[in-house]
Amino acid sequence: MAPWLNPAVSPLSLQAERFVSEIVRNRFNRAILDAWSDLALPDGWLVAGCLFQTVWNLQSGRLPHEGIKDYDIFYFDADDFSAAGEARVQARVERLLGFLGVPIEVKNQARVHLWYEEHFGHPYPQLATAREGIDRFLIPSTCVGVRRTASGHELYAPNGLEILYAGLITPNPLTPHLTLFREKAASYQSRWNWLQVREAA
Template identity: 75%
Template sequence: MAYAAGVHQGSPPDHRRFLADIRTNRSNRAILDAWDALGLPDGWLVAGCLFQTVWNLVSGRAPEDGIKDYDIFYFDAEDLSAAAEARVQARVDGVLGSLGVPIEVKNQARVHLWYEEHFGYPYQTLASSAQGIDRFLVPSTCVGVRPVAGRDEVYAPNGLAILYAGVLTLNPLVPHVQLFRDKAQSYRNRWEWLQVQDTR
């Protein structure tokens, strides 16, 4: 079911609605249904494949429209090597390769080793995948989902109302203004109804 922007009624979006919405995306559904076969420690399906699905539905678009890749976080502090991460990526690709969509798997225990070189800012050592979700540039996009004991668990530290409202603000945990502005503009180019709040 698609939702038109600005016509939501009643209480703020809850986890049940969010889970129903993100599963309208065939690839999200297939990844979550195959989750146990991935064998990921502290694994979460995260980021654009979730919040962009919601924004597509709010916009009346197909849930998969324009989603470039599907991100998965896991946490393994025992082996911080790029080679270990590549082996996990290969294993996930072996399970999910038939979906025909790009899937990117990142070990959150090693983000601090490459983030500054890639983005130009230092990054603290994390203790869990959830802490990686906490540090997305835009708070409304800080969401993750994973199946646990037969049901989907949602991690949304900033709630879901700002996601459905399309509010884009700077995350105080990663106060990188130019990175935020670039990211917010890229989102606004695709969903014009999103609301960017002043970062100054």
């Protein structure tokens, strides 16, 4: 499967169609994507937990949105590296989507390298796109992003979707931080006990 699937260029694969159809069963994902053009975020993507956790919930027979703590949006604006600029974008998104009543976190991937080491204890490279931020999630099966376009949905899944549906949890060689990986893996497995955790791919 191609890692970046654009229906304007080619149809989504059957597995990608299944993924998109499942993540929009979460009414919060669906509402965020329905408002996507109004958000007007440069290189914007709905990412991570709100997507793969929706899929895992459905595989476990739970409500699509059950236990999902927040909804993460990435964008990329290299013209404004400031925390104040990011805060202004966060505030604008909250004005548009605050009616949903769920936490939405908006992060400019152009500035992650400025704060990541202080927060997580490891250096982080300066990125060139929001997709590079998706590439670096601690667990490869969780590296997913979706956005709406005029013609449908774009899906970015650099490691494919097979390992996500298989529930395979392994470290990402791009961010080989085992302590952080083990904490996150334990958290996920405590909620979805059928996940398979391996420290070697």
